[in-house]
Amino acid sequence: MSEVLVEYPLPEVGLIRIHRPEARNALNQAVREQLAAHFTTLGNDPQVRCLVLTGGEKFFVAGADIRAMAEAGAIDILLRQSHRLWQALAACPKPVIAAVNGYAWGGGCELAMHADIIVAGESASFSQPEVKLGIMPGAGGTQRLTRAVGKFQAMKMVLTGQPVSAREALAMGLASEVVADAQVLPRAVELAGQIAALPPLAVMQIKEVLLAGQDAPLETALLLERKAFQLLFASQDQKEGMQAFLDKRKPVFKGR
Numbered sequence: 001m002s003e004v005l006v007e008y009p010l011p012e013v014g015l016i017r018i019h020r021p022e023a024r025n026a027l028n029q030a031v032r033e034q035l036a037a038h039f040t041t042l043g044n045d046p047q048v049r050c051l052v053l054t055g056g057e058k059f060f061v062a063g064a065d066i067r068a069m070a071e072a073g074a075i076d077i078l079l080r081q082s083h084r085l086w087q088a089l090a091a092c093p094k095p096v097i098a099a100v101n102g103y104a105w106g107g108g109c110e111l112a113m114h115a116d117i118i119v120a121g122e123s124a125s126f127s128q129p130e131v132k133l134g135i136m137p138g139a140g141g142t143q144r145l146t147r148a149v150g151k152f153q154a155m156k157m158v159l160t161g162q163p164v165s166a167r168e169a170l171a172m173g174l175a176s177e178v179v180a181d182a183q184v185l186p187r188a189v190e191l192a193g194q195i196a197a198l199p200p201l202a203v204m205q206i207k208e209v210l211l212a213g214q215d216a217p218l219e220t221a222l223l224l225e226r227k228a229f230q231l232l233f234a235s236q237d238q239k240e241g242m243q244a245f246l247d248k249r250k251p252v253f254k255g256r
């Protein structure tokens with residue numbers, strides 16, 4: 001049975017749902033492979049303009065599967081090449097919204113950080129508890145986290161392994177918004193619908209430049225931004241968006 005399900009809450013929104021409740025949605029190799037496959041497929045599907053990633057109403061993901069790691073040796077871990085599966089998520093050209101209820105721990109926190117927007121429920125918690133298991137984060141928990149929240153909050157999380165609440169995550173920049181638990185998925189889908197209605201070329205360029213620019217020197221990042229800005233003037237959607245404003249009508253975007 002599939003542990004990662006795809007639904008379409010709106011015609012242009014793909015919802016990826018991890019469903020492995022008996023293990024608190026822990027990421028084993030099968031879940032990682034299914035996630036990578038769905039992200040690749042939906043990322044390439046011209047009908048889909050925004051993705052929502054969720055684990056369900058009670059827990060997002062309680063980390064990598066500890067049972068599958070407990071007896072592994074270094075070469076086993078190396079040969080799993082899990083980073084190639086994570087890469088499929090990181091390379092998704094469309095915006096991804098994580099809808100986080102409950103635990104986003106370890107690989108689950110790292111998974112949420114692969115998203116572009118994080119909507120968290122009041123009871124959600126975020127943690128990088130790997131140190132308590134004698135390991136350390138291995139899919140961005142020391143890097144994406146530090147870029148998101150800065151050195152001192154990141155160090156506190158990865159060195160103590162203590163969870164932070166949704167409100168704390170929001171305050172430190174690890175969540176985009178916090179809503180009532182029952183509203184997490186509806187709100188994430190609503191945001192995805194808003195983004196899906198916007199010109200997809202502009203949306204795609206914004207995501208690409210923001211992420212690429214984060215790791216480049218400022219001058220290079222500004223150059224990337226400028227070039228993408230210029231490129232968008234070649235799109236029909238730019239002409240349509242501006243003309244519709246001047247005509248005082250609603251624009252019709254075609255992704256061209």
Ligand code: HXC
Nearest residue numbers: 022023024026062063064065066067105106107129138139
């Ligand atoms: C395997 C897990 C699991 C995990 C929970 N389960 N988390 N199995 N890997 N990460 C399983 C339990 O063994 C148990 O199975 C069932 O799910 C229910 O878990 P409980 O502990 O009974 O549930 P609860 O009391 O609600 O507590 C939830 C929890 C706790 C607080 C999330 O399960 C927990 O601490 N889990 C581990 C969290 C963690 O350390 N994550 C980091 C993993 S390392 P049975 O069969 O007994 O019912 C990591 C590295 C990433 O993520 C590296 C990326 C490259």
